[in-house]
Every structure is written in C-alpha cells, then in structure tokens.
Amino acid sequence: MNAIMTTIQGNATADATIFKFDGGGCRTSVTVAVNDRYYDVQAKEWKERKPEYVRVQVRRESLANNVVLSVKRGQPLLCTGRLVTQTWEDRDGNTRTELLLHxxxxxIDLTYGTAQYAKSAPSWVDENTGEVRTTSPDVEGEAAESGSNEAAHAQLENHAGVKGELGESDLEELTEVAEPSYA
Incomplete structure (x- = not known):
C-alpha cells in the first residue's frame, strides 16, 4: 500500500479529546495549526503564511490515553503518521474536506521549551482487579504491592478535577466526550 507518511510541526488548537467506542477501543483527536513563514526578499522581512489545520487522530489505546492526558491548547507538537483527506457532508448538505493525520x-516539540517525561502504565485499569495502575506490570515495586494508587489518582484529579475513590466507570466518564460535529 502506498501511503503518504509525514511529520507535521505545529500548535494544538485545543486540549486533546478522547472518544470511547461502545464495543471497546478509543480514538483521541486534536487539531494542530501548522504555521509557515517565508522571507520576502523585496520587503526584507519575514511573513506568515495562512496556517493549515490538520486533525491528528490516534487510535492506539496507550498512545490515545497519553495524548489526552498530555496535550493542551497551545502546546507545540510533532506528529508523525499517515496523511489523508477526509470528506463528509455537513448538516446543511455542504461537502466539507479536512486534512487528517492518522x-x-x-x-511535544522541545525547540522552544522544555518538558518532563513520566512513564505511564500500559493500561489505566488492571483487567483482573479493577485497580487503577500506577506502574507498568513488569516494573511493579513497593507502591504497587501495597495497593497505592496515589499517583494515578493525583494525575486524574489534576486532569479532570475529580477527587475521591475512582472506579472503572469513573475513568470512562473522565475521558469520554461526545463525537465531534463537523458542521
């Protein structure tokens, strides 16, 4: 299969959102404004081109969860994937088209700033116990053995403003959003 594999560099126009499917799985989306500028030799100055807006979509669950927890409006991003155009008909019957990067x-683009990395667990919830994981199963230490979920709870509280005990249904509520409307 011939695909257009590319890398884009730009800024998130809003916080990333996640959509969970009824049958399992999820999709995270964020729109990235790709700005370009050029040097106008006659004017002897840098000029901005019109930004291109690319919707970045992630379907791999571990990456989708990390993106929704990490990407906030205005952050500079580097995204690599398969570029396609998506066409649909809006509510008024108009044909709309957008650039979509799978x-x-x-x-996070570190060209003009810094970031801190925190390794995440492969899944938010242990399928066997229903406990919120704080470490990877292959790196579980004393905190995991004692049943401590403080780090995961703190991360979720910071992300969604929720406090107290969290169950699996709470996690779904924290991350679900309605399917976006393209009208």
Missing part, C-alpha cells in the same frame, strides 16, 4: 507518534 498518528503513530505524537510528541
């Missing part, structure tokens, strides 16, 4: 990788 991302394999999403990263």
């Amino acid at each position: 991302a394999d990788h999403v990263a």
Whole structure:
C-alpha cells in the first residue's frame, strides 16, 4: 500500500479529546495549526503564511490515553503518521474536506521549551482487579504491592478535577466526550 507518511510541526488548537467506542477501543483527536513563514526578499522581512489545520487522530489505546492526558491548547507538537483527506457532508448538505493525520507518534516539540517525561502504565485499569495502575506490570515495586494508587489518582484529579475513590466507570466518564460535529 502506498501511503503518504509525514511529520507535521505545529500548535494544538485545543486540549486533546478522547472518544470511547461502545464495543471497546478509543480514538483521541486534536487539531494542530501548522504555521509557515517565508522571507520576502523585496520587503526584507519575514511573513506568515495562512496556517493549515490538520486533525491528528490516534487510535492506539496507550498512545490515545497519553495524548489526552498530555496535550493542551497551545502546546507545540510533532506528529508523525499517515496523511489523508477526509470528506463528509455537513448538516446543511455542504461537502466539507479536512486534512487528517492518522498518528503513530505524537510528541511535544522541545525547540522552544522544555518538558518532563513520566512513564505511564500500559493500561489505566488492571483487567483482573479493577485497580487503577500506577506502574507498568513488569516494573511493579513497593507502591504497587501495597495497593497505592496515589499517583494515578493525583494525575486524574489534576486532569479532570475529580477527587475521591475512582472506579472503572469513573475513568470512562473522565475521558469520554461526545463525537465531534463537523458542521
């Protein structure tokens, strides 16, 4: 299969959102404004081109969860994946088209700033116990053995403003959003 694999560099126009499917799985989306500028030799100055807006979509669950927890409006991003155009008909019957990047990788662009990395667990919830995981199963230490979920709870409180005991249904409520409307 011939695909257009590319990397885009730009800024998130809003916080990333996640949509959970009834049958399982999820999709995270964020729109990235890709700005370009050029040097106008006659005017002897840098000029901005019109920004291109690319919707970045992530379907791999571990990356989708990390993106929704990490990407906030205005953050500079580097995204790599398969570029496609998506066409649909809006509520008024108009044909609309957008650029869509099916991302394999999403990263914070460190060209003009810094970031801190925190390794995340492969899944938010242990399928066997229903406990919120705080560490990877292959790196579980004393905190995991004692049943401490403080780090995961703090992360969720910061992300969604929720406090107290969290169950699996709470996690779904924290991250679900309605399917976006393209009208």
